[in-house]
Structure formats: C-alpha cells, structure tokens
Amino acid sequence: MAEILKGAEVTRSLNEDLARRTRMLREQGTEPVLGIVRLGERPDDLAYERGAMKRAEKVGVTVKQFVFPADMTQDALLEEIRKINRDDQIHGVLLFRPLPPQIDDEAVRNELAPEKDVDGITDISQAGVYAGTEDKGYPPCTAEACMEILRHYHIPLRGKNAAVIGRSQVIGKPVAMMLLRENATVTICHTKTVKMDEICRRADILIAAAGHIGTVTKEFLNPKQTVIDVAINFDEEGKMKGDVVFEDAEPVVHSITPVPGGVGTVTTSILMKHVVEAAERAQDSRRK
Amino acid sequence: MAEILKGAEVTRSLNEDLARRTRMLREQGTEPVLGIVRLGERPDDLAYERGAMKRAEKVGVTVKQFVFPADMTQDALLEEIRKINRDDQIHGVLLFRPLPPQIDDEAVRNELAPEKDVDGITDISQAGVYAGTEDKGYPPCTAEACMEILRHYHIPLRGKNAAVIGRSQVIGKPVAMMLLRENATVTICHTKTVKMDEICRRADILIAAAGHIGTVTKEFLNPKQTVIDVAINFDEEGKMKGDVVFEDAEPVVHSITPVPGGVGTVTTSILMKHVVEAAERAQDSRRK
Incomplete structure (x- = not known):
C-alpha cells in the first residue's frame, strides 16, 4: 500500500505561505498582480483561467485580464505585450497558448520581459532552468x-x-x-x-x-x-x-x-508563487 | 581490441568540406571572418589561439585579433563587443574566458550577438541547445x-x-x-x-x-x-x-x-565550421 502524495496538502501549505507574503506586500504598498493574456474564448483557456482566478483570490493576488479577439494581428499583440512589460503594476504574465495560426509563437513569447515570465515560456527562462540558475525568469x-x-x-x-x-x-x-x-x-x-x-x-x-x-x-x-x-x-x-x-x-x-x-492541483499555486516572487523582486529593486 | 576513433580522421573530412565551402563563399564575395577577443596574455589562451589561427588558415577562414589589456574596464569591453556585433565583416567571435575579475562574465557573454556566437556562450545559444533547435546561436x-x-x-x-x-x-x-x-x-x-x-x-x-x-x-x-x-x-x-x-x-x-x-583535435574544426555556417547565413540573409 503506497503513501498517496496528495496535491491538496502541498497546495494548502503553499497557499498559507503565499497569503502571508501577499499580506506583507500589500502592507508595504505593493499589490501583487498577475496579467492574464487571452486571445479568443477557447474552452480550455477559460477553464484554466477560472481556476487561476479563484486561486489568485485565495492567496491575495490580483488578476488583470487582457482579452483580445482571436483574429488579432501579431503586431497588435506584440504592442500589447510591450505595454504590459512597461507597466510596473503588473508583476507576472500568463499568456494562453497555443496562439492562433496567424501569430508566430516564438516571436510573441520572447517579447515578454523575462522578469514577468511566471509561466517560464521565454528562451531566457528556459536558459535559466537549463543552467540551474534562479535569477533569470521562472521554470515551467x-x-x-x-x-x-x-x-x-x-x-x-x-x-x-x-x-x-x-x-x-x-x-x-x-x-x-x-x-x-x-x-x-x-x-x-x-x-x-x-x-x-x-x-x-x-x-x-x-x-x-x-x-x-x-x-x-x-x-x-x-x-x-x-x-x-x-x-x-x-x-x-x-x-x-x-x-x-x-x-x-x-x-x-x-x-x-x-x-x-x-x-x-499544485500547478496553479506554483504560478501564484512565481507572481508573488516577481512582486517581491520588483519591490526589492525599487528600494535599491 | 577496440577500434580507435581518431580525431584526425574526423578533422580531415571536416576540413575538406570547410575548405570547399570557404572557396565558394569567397567566389561569391564573402570572406568568412572569425574575430578573436583576448584580454591579456594568458598562456592557455595564446596556445589555443595559435591552434585556431593555424586551423583557420588551412580551411580558408580569416582571423581578426582583438587584443586588449587585462585591466580593461567592463564598459570598454562591452563597447568593443557592440562594435564587433555591428561589423558585418565579422561572422563569428571567440571570446577567451575566464575573463579578468573586474569583469562580469554573464553581462559580457550575453552582449554578443547570438548569430555570431560560434562558441556557444550566450544564453540564447544555450536555450537553443536545450530546446534542440538549430536556428539560434551555436552549441559549445x-x-x-x-x-x-x-x-x-x-x-x-x-x-x-x-x-x-x-x-x-x-x-x-x-x-x-x-x-x-x-x-x-x-x-x-x-x-x-x-x-x-x-x-x-x-x-x-x-x-x-x-x-x-x-x-x-x-x-x-x-x-x-x-x-x-x-x-x-x-x-x-x-x-x-x-x-x-x-x-x-x-x-x-x-x-x-x-x-x-x-x-x-576536432574542437577547433567545429569552431571553424560554425564560422563558415555563420558566414553562409549572413550571405543568405543579404540576398533575401
């Protein structure tokens, strides 16, 4: 009889820690924010988004939704990502993929600022995982x-x-x-x-x-x-x-x-953990 | 009794192919050039450099040496690398490391343009090897x-x-x-x-x-x-x-x-292969 490694237990312990950290961030004037970028209304994306929003609320992360039409041009999407990169009120970004066929996945994912890449999709995040360093982007x-x-x-x-x-x-x-x-x-x-x-x-x-x-x-x-x-x-x-x-x-x-x-069960809490880390790093770097 | 896998045989076959390709490049007006960037006069670096120059001559790659004092500042080195990045007469760069202690290795290696990174030192080259793609930088x-x-x-x-x-x-x-x-x-x-x-x-x-x-x-x-x-x-x-x-x-x-x-024995020929590939890619992209 094997020990059953339940995700819920891991999530509970993670969430407690995250709730504590987001409280501290908010007390210090930083509202940790996850930007969710979605093109169109794919059922899978919507289901994951609902789960993420619920988890975010629970741990004290604010979600900003950026919803665009599925036939959006690549240039328009790149411009929106650049705007999000510049917006220091947004600490992490979840970009739903696969993207529609008119859009080059590689160009778009690498436009995202690595310090906001909480889902580990940029080449810089990948290089970080490969090198075993923690200072660049985030692992998947x-x-x-x-x-x-x-x-x-x-x-x-x-x-x-x-x-x-x-x-x-x-x-x-x-x-x-x-x-x-x-x-x-x-x-x-x-x-x-x-x-x-x-x-x-x-x-x-x-x-x-x-x-x-x-x-x-x-x-x-x-x-x-x-x-x-x-x-x-x-x-x-x-x-x-x-x-x-x-x-x-x-x-x-x-x-x-x-x-x-x-x-x-644990994956969404990890996403939130990355957002909180990104918010903490942003706060630390403002203080320097 | 094992078969001895001699490097010289591999190198001979590689070099023949490279000599043919550099002749073709030169006929078409492209002189394949490797830039070697060295700070100071470390014996290891000098030995490798001599080997590389000999191999380069053999296969028809031109070498340009960029030799700087070992006490050069980081900013000055970064500026030199940016100059080399802009110089479309140089197709590949070999940067000797370890760099002197006053210089941040990571900042310098990632300043190099990935398309000239024939020694595979940039994060982008590393991400390419990790992802198993060939279109970004070069493997070590x-x-x-x-x-x-x-x-x-x-x-x-x-x-x-x-x-x-x-x-x-x-x-x-x-x-x-x-x-x-x-x-x-x-x-x-x-x-x-x-x-x-x-x-x-x-x-x-x-x-x-x-x-x-x-x-x-x-x-x-x-x-x-x-x-x-x-x-x-x-x-x-x-x-x-x-x-x-x-x-x-x-x-x-x-x-x-x-x-x-x-x-x-084979490593230096691989370096030359990368320079030739970089020169071929540069020629192809000019034609487009």
Whole structure:
C-alpha cells in the first residue's frame, strides 16, 4: 500500500505561505498582480483561467485580464505585450497558448520581459532552468509542481536514480534539469527508448509525463519507488487518467501521486508563487 | 581490441568540406571572418589561439585579433563587443574566458550577438541547445565535437543507452541534450551519483567529461561500448591523460577515442565550421 502524495496538502501549505507574503506586500504598498493574456474564448483557456482566478483570490493576488479577439494581428499583440512589460503594476504574465495560426509563437513569447515570465515560456527562462540558475525568469509551473511535491513529502533526491518519461520543453526536460540540480542521477526516456520498463524499474523516483494512458505498468515499478504522474489523459468514458495504471502501482510502490488530485492541483499555486516572487523582486529593486 | 576513433580522421573530412565551402563563399564575395577577443596574455589562451589561427588558415577562414589589456574596464569591453556585433565583416567571435575579475562574465557573454556566437556562450545559444533547435546561436564546440566523432564513425544512437559523466554547461549538459535529440536514452551522472560504474557499464555510449584522471575503470565498461573521452588532464609527469584508464579500456570496449588525438583535435574544426555556417547565413540573409 503506497503513501498517496496528495496535491491538496502541498497546495494548502503553499497557499498559507503565499497569503502571508501577499499580506506583507500589500502592507508595504505593493499589490501583487498577475496579467492574464487571452486571445479568443477557447474552452480550455477559460477553464484554466477560472481556476487561476479563484486561486489568485485565495492567496491575495490580483488578476488583470487582457482579452483580445482571436483574429488579432501579431503586431497588435506584440504592442500589447510591450505595454504590459512597461507597466510596473503588473508583476507576472500568463499568456494562453497555443496562439492562433496567424501569430508566430516564438516571436510573441520572447517579447515578454523575462522578469514577468511566471509561466517560464521565454528562451531566457528556459536558459535559466537549463543552467540551474534562479535569477533569470521562472521554470515551467508543472515541472516545478513535481519538485514541490517531492520537497513537501521529504522524498530524498541526492544520489538517487530518477527516470523521467518524456522530453518536452514544458515538463520532461525542465524536471530533468531540476532533479539534476538536486543531485539526482537522471535518465531521460522517450518514445525511442528501448526496454523502458527495465530502465524505470531501477529508478528511485519515476516522473511519468508521456501523455498516454497505460504507459507505466507493473514492470516499471519497484517497492522503494516514488512515482509522480504528471499526465492528464482522458479515457473513452471521459474519465481523467494519468500515465500510470494506478491500480497496478498503488499496491507495489512506496508512494505515488493520484490523477486527478496530484500534480495538476499544485500547478496553479506554483504560478501564484512565481507572481508573488516577481512582486517581491520588483519591490526589492525599487528600494535599491 | 577496440577500434580507435581518431580525431584526425574526423578533422580531415571536416576540413575538406570547410575548405570547399570557404572557396565558394569567397567566389561569391564573402570572406568568412572569425574575430578573436583576448584580454591579456594568458598562456592557455595564446596556445589555443595559435591552434585556431593555424586551423583557420588551412580551411580558408580569416582571423581578426582583438587584443586588449587585462585591466580593461567592463564598459570598454562591452563597447568593443557592440562594435564587433555591428561589423558585418565579422561572422563569428571567440571570446577567451575566464575573463579578468573586474569583469562580469554573464553581462559580457550575453552582449554578443547570438548569430555570431560560434562558441556557444550566450544564453540564447544555450536555450537553443536545450530546446534542440538549430536556428539560434551555436552549441559549445567540444560537445558538438563528440557528436561529430559519433557521426563520422557511424555509431548508432537511436534507441541506444548513453551515459554522460559530468553536468557542466560546456560539455555534460549540452552533449546530453544533443544525444537526446538523436533519440538516445540519456543518463546524466556526476559527483553525487551512486554506483556510477554499474550505470555506465549498462551504456552503449559512454561520454566521460569528469575532468579527473582514472575516473573510468574496467567496472564502467562493456564489450559493445563506444567510449568518448572528453577530458584533458595532466598527470604528475605532465603527460596528457583523459578520464578513462586507456590501457584498461582498449582491450575491452568496442571503440574509444584516444587522449591526446581524440575529441580535442576536432574542437577547433567545429569552431571553424560554425564560422563558415555563420558566414553562409549572413550571405543568405543579404540576398533575401
């Protein structure tokens, strides 16, 4: 019987800390503000936005919405981002992507000021994660949510073997870099990996971010293992499932995050944490 | 008896290709130019510079030296770099580091225009390697030299297990990212790795970049393995040695690079390749 690493517990502890910090910021005259930039009305974006706004309210972060038509030109969007960059009342920006087809994703995301890049989408944020430095931009929220769960539940990382399934810029690679920084020995697996089950079975920490139901079966697991299931998949009945066959894993492994109720729950709090950090940094730099 | 993966053979083939391409560039009116920026007269820098100038001459790249006093101010150096950025007669820049203590390394290296960053020192180049894209800056030359050797000797990478010893931004991490891009399954080991011998023994490709004589012994090796020894160490008698105990490895493994005569030999040719690419890109963009 594995310990279930619930996201809610991590979130509760994070939110308490954030609420305390936003109170302090407000007392000192700084209102921490997240700007949400959305083009059009995609249901996924709207759902995430509602969740973010609720979480923001809870921890004392103000949200400013910037909603534009889905057929907006790239130049107009770039101009709006430049305006937001100049606005020192906005500390962090969440830009919904994928962007509509008339817009060059790379040009737009790199227009954002790295110090406001709380979702880790700029090249500078990526270079920061890759270099293991903290002074440039922010890591992608989902990758950091994995690390926050490991930290909260005191899972040792130093000298441990970690296997990461997936090599995307949003989860696989950044979580690998962050595990490496904590002195884990990291193996990155992907669709071309041969005998993935053997490789993963040797891991003390297994991060599953393949995005396919049933990727991680019994053969991938061992009794000392901590499993972080990052994926959000939906089965034929529309039920939310991770990459891991939970019924197989739960009796075997040491500890595991559930889906739903695991990593996904923590991600929005990490976004808020980055906004609060950005507001604190902005306040510090004004004082200098 | 292992196949010895000699750097000279790789270099010869690279140089022939580069000489052909620089002839073509010159016929079309573009003289490919590498700018070398050096502060002071450190013996290491001077030795590397001599090697680079010789290699440049051989393949038809012109070198312009920018030599400044070691006590130059940061502002003065930044101004010189901005001048070089604006000079469209210079296609690539090699900046010797470490820089003197009065100069902030990060500020200076990121002042360089990414399209001239043939040594892969800017954050933008690093983000490019990390993202696996080729359109931004250049990867560090030593990391690419490892890949060039593997390519030249037709070592299969797809689905193979690669172990990298070392996690620096100059070799360990970039070579891991480049192996990943070639669809190898990559494990990154370092000083905190436990049972490194076991992990490495399972690898089909072993990249040793620890920087310590005798790191890789028999226990790390298997008969199907290709070993790339990146390190340049010197023993008590001043003799150049890699990380691998060559006498132990050579009877066991499938193939191995020697030290000296392996990776180090290829690095300068990679630098020239980047200059030629930068010159070709500059020519292409002028034509548009």
